[in-house]
Structure formats: structure tokens, C-alpha cells
Amino acid sequence: MRKLGSVRLLVLPAVLSAGVWAVTGETVAASAGDKRFSTAPARVLYSGISDPATPFAVHKNRNVTNKNGAQSETSVAVDPTDPNHLYAQSNDLADFSQYKGVYESFDRGRTWVNSGLTINTFCYDPWLDFNTAGDIFVGYECSDQRIAYKLHGSNTWVQSGSLPAGSFPDRDMVVTDDTPTSPFFNSVYIGYDDNGSSNRAQLMVSRNGLGGWVKSAGIDDTPATFDVIGVNAAVGNDGTVFATWENYANGFIKMDVSHDGGLTWGVDKTVHDFRINTAGFFIPIPPQNVRGVLPMPMTDIAPAGSPFADRLYVVYFDTDTDGSPNTEIYLRYSDNDGTTWSSEKLINDDTVDAWHFFPSISITPGGTIGVSFYDTRNDLADKKTDVYWSFSTDGGNTWSANQRVTSASSDETIGSFDGNQYGDYEGGDASSTGFFQFVWTDSRSGTKNEDMVTASVRP
Numbered sequence: 001m002r003k004l005g006s007v008r009l010l011v012l013p014a015v016l017s018a019g020v021w022a023v024t025g026e027t028v029a030a031s032a033g034d035k036r037f038s039t040a041p042a043r044v045l046y047s048g049i050s051d052p053a054t055p056f057a058v059h060k061n062r063n064v065t066n067k068n069g070a071q072s073e074t075s076v077a078v079d080p081t082d083p084n085h086l087y088a089q090s091n092d093l094a095d096f097s098q099y100k101g102v103y104e105s106f107d108r109g110r111t112w113v114n115s116g117l118t119i120n121t122f123c124y125d126p127w128l129d130f131n132t133a134g135d136i137f138v139g140y141e142c143s144d145q146r147i148a149y150k151l152h153g154s155n156t157w158v159q160s161g162s163l164p165a166g167s168f169p170d171r172d173m174v175v176t177d178d179t180p181t182s183p184f185f186n187s188v189y190i191g192y193d194d195n196g197s198s199n200r201a202q203l204m205v206s207r208n209g210l211g212g213w214v215k216s217a218g219i220d221d222t223p224a225t226f227d228v229i230g231v232n233a234a235v236g237n238d239g240t241v242f243a244t245w246e247n248y249a250n251g252f253i254k255m256d257v258s259h260d261g262g263l264t265w266g267v268d269k270t271v272h273d274f275r276i277n278t279a280g281f282f283i284p285i286p287p288q289n290v291r292g293v294l295p296m297p298m299t300d301i302a303p304a305g306s307p308f309a310d311r312l313y314v315v316y317f318d319t320d321t322d323g324s325p326n327t328e329i330y331l332r333y334s335d336n337d338g339t340t341w342s343s344e345k346l347i348n349d350d351t352v353d354a355w356h357f358f359p360s361i362s363i364t365p366g367g368t369i370g371v372s373f374y375d376t377r378n379d380l381a382d383k384k385t386d387v388y389w390s391f392s393t394d395g396g397n398t399w400s401a402n403q404r405v406t407s408a409s410s411d412e413t414i415g416s417f418d419g420n421q422y423g424d425y426e427g428g429d430a431s432s433t434g435f436f437q438f439v440w441t442d443s444r445s446g447t448k449n450e451d452m453v454t455a456s457v458r459p
Contacts, residue, residue: 037229037248037281038195039171039294040141041072041091041124041420059456061407063447064103064112064439069094070450071101072423074439075127080178081134081152083431084108087115088439089126089138090452093418099123102138109437109454117148117157128427131176131186137209139174139190147174147190149209163213165204167196171296171424175233176209179304182239184261191231191243201228201245205262214263219243219256221268229281230296230424233262234312237304240337244271244314246296248278253297253316255338269338271297276319276327285327285355286382287374287412290419293317295327298361298425306367308395311335315347315361315371326353326382329373331361333396342397347390349402350377360428362436368393368459370436372405372428384409387426387440391459405455408444418449434458 065071071090079085086109092101099119103112123142130136134152139145145165148157172192177184188209194200201219206212220228227249234242241262244255253271258264274295276283282292295317302311312334317327321344329347334340348356354377361371372389376382387405392398412421426440435458442453 037199038168039125039229039424040143041093041423057458058403058405061453061455062109062112063442064088064452064454065090065092066448066451067094068448070418070420071452072420072441072450073125073425074441074452075427076429076437076439076454077128077130077136078429078431078437079130079134079136080132080432083433083435086437087128087136087138088112088452088454089128090439090441091124091126091420091423093420096122099140099142101126102128103452109456115157116155119146119159125170125172127173129174129176131188131209132178132180135209137174137176137188139172141169141172143168145169145172145190145192145204147188147209158210160211160213163190163204164215165190165192165202166194166215169193169202170195170199171230173232175235177235177239179235179237179239182235182237184239187261189233189235189241189262191233193228193231193245199228201231201243201256203231203233203241203243203262207261216258216262217264219265220245220247220254229294232297232299234299234301236301236312237310242299242301242312242338244297244299246278246294248281248294251278253314255314257337271314271332271338271341272316272318272344274318275321285357287355287376287385288357288421289413291421291423293357294424296424298359300361300363300369302363302367302395303365306363306365308367311395312338313361313363313369313396315359317357317359317373320353324353326355327357329356329359329371331371331396345396345399347371347399348373348375348388349390349399350375352377355382358422358424358426360426360438362428362430364430364434365432366434367395368430368434369396370428370430370457372426372436372438372440374422374426374440378409383413384411385422387438389436389438389457393459400459403457405438405457406440406442406453410441410443412441412443412450
């Protein structure tokens, strides 16, 4: 339902059939040893703020890619040694024989160049993170798990080749251990699900990110149930590793904890019980009517020295608590390694029952939390999206008024764009100097298909 004062407009999402996803290339296999649900994609100007009373500064939207073919599933990383130095990445459906989707900026996102990472096969699901030395790590999948890195001061990418991650790993992400007092300082972790082994939750672990990769023990406690997607890893200030994921078969967000650097795991804990029906894997909603969406969790941890140091945050989307079918952005947190969790904190502040999805979360060194998300509040038909963001300075309990980041709306439901639409996520990162950088999939007039667009914001 879409509320407009006392008027309610019924907006019905398209119904997708189960089985083969002909548009996106997703498949549901019939036997236990085959590929299960997968997120692999198919191969087929704004400056300043409009209201001076608004407690935000949103900088000009910048087109990073500006190329043919569709870009989706974006991530961004700000160099901790130089906040003007950024990397951004996306899926790139312009060329199925190569992947060249990583871009670099030396002027805080004003201008961008291709970073020079070229992989001579079709790849997807990339994710970025810096370590404290300014080395950059890019995880990606090419029907296997891979990672590339570029050391601080170097101009050369080093590619890993295939890691021992099992068969057809999916929806990976990368995170580094950045606390010098941690016993696993400088470790690099890749969270993913092993799609060739009943979608088991896994981590790839390296103590320096340069090699020596090993596969963790299976994380989830129900390996016979092919139910895991979106394994998101976070590292505590003492080196504790947290893995959080969507259990789509049973409708939960689950998490587990490792105290030995990601090698072995404890007992799964429940973060959230979904109201939305996740059992069909992809969920069609009006702005992503073809591919559908996944309410995968995103996580981060308050850094050492901040007011809520070591607090673990999980952000996600779910249907409204009032029974309306639209989706909202929520956050929960834990101060005891996931044993207990806070109540849901609603982040989006619109009152029109719009659709909100794919949140990102990042935290400044001072503990300010920034969350961005796609949002249809400006379109009565709930097809066009904008990116909005909000921040919290009290540990996630209260949130600022939402601010629009995009200077133009995007409609990716129309036929001229690819069936992957926004993909499965969008990205953000916090700088050492307190600004946030967001990247998203954008199909406004003047872009080529769907481009990756970015903006800096500051509370």
C-alpha cells in the first residue's frame, strides 16, 4: 500500500515464477549436489544542499563509469592514509569476456579513472576494503573465488587466481583486521556462501591478504539445509570475527562468532526473524520487479576509542511492522557478541509507505554511523528510486532526518535496462576525516544504461 494522506494506492509487485530465472540467469537446481539459488548476474548534478537548515552537506553527484552496458552492485573504499584517495567498483555487463570494473579517484571522488585491474573472464560480486597501511583488496567471483590486491605506493595489481573456496562461491565480501593490538592484525577475510555445497556459510582467511588462503570450517549449524546467502563479515577490536547472513529458507538473519581468527565457529544466534517471506529467495518489489531483492544483512563494528566501541551493528530491510507490504530500513545492535540484540531501530522517516532496500553501513573513527539506501518516496508508482541517507551519533538509537543524496531519480523497471536491475547491494564507506562516500546504480537521463554514480556527504 502507498499512503497519501487519507488516500491509499494499491501497488502490486509483479509475480515471478519459481524455477529458472530466464532474464537474470539465476537457476534453482533439483538435486542436492547442483547449484542452488545464486546471485550471479546474467550474461545476456547536484552541488551543496537545497535547504540551509538541513544538517547535511551533500556534494555533487559524479558519474564514475559512464560506459555502455549495465553497472550494478557497487562498493567503495576510502584510503585511511589519504582521504582523497578512493576506489569504487561495480559489476560490469559491458563486456562478458573481461572484467574491468574497479575505478580510482585521487581527488575525493570528483574525477575517476579505471584502476587498471583487468581480469580476462566474466566476473561479478566485487567488494573492496583497505587495510591500515593503505593496501587495497578487491574480492570477486568468476564461478570461483578470487582476490586481487595493490600495495600502498604500487601501481601493480596482483591477482590470486582461484582460491580453495569450494565450488561456485557466491555473494562475497572482504574485510580487513585493522586493530594493531589484535592477535590477527592485518588478516583479510572473505565472507561467502558455498553454492556448490548446499549454500554453506564460509570464510576464506589469510593472515596478510597476500596469500596463504585457507577455508574456514563451515559456519552455519544446519549444513544439510541450503539456506544461506550474503555472508557479511566484521572484525572486532580484539580480533573477534563475526559472520552474519540471511537464512532465506527459514526467514531469519543469523550470525556466529569466531575467536581464533575465523577458522572455527560457535553456535548460531538469531539476529532477526523476518516478516517478509524469504522462502522463494528473490522477492519481487515494484522498483526491482524483474530480478527481485534479497534482504541480506550488512554489518559494522564501532571502532576502538569511540563512545560505543565494540558494538556490533546489523542493518537490513524488512516489511513494515504495521502489516503494510512495503519495506523499511532497520538496524539492530549487540554489545555482547550477539548473545542479545536491541529492538529494531527504524531509519527511514517517510510517511508514504514507500519501498526501501539495499542499505549500506559505515562508521567514522568517532563512532558516527552512516546508512544509505534506495528509496521510492518521490514516485507515487513506486518505480523510481533515489538514494537517501541518515546518521546516528548515539550508537544507533536515534537517527537524523533522512537526506536525499541523488539529484535525479532512476527507473530501472523499464525495458531498455538489464534484468539484473540494481543487483543485490550498494555501497558506502566512512573516511578518517568524518565524511561518508556512497556509490549506487543510477539510470537517470544522460547515463549509458545503468552507471555507477557517487557522492560525498558529511553530517
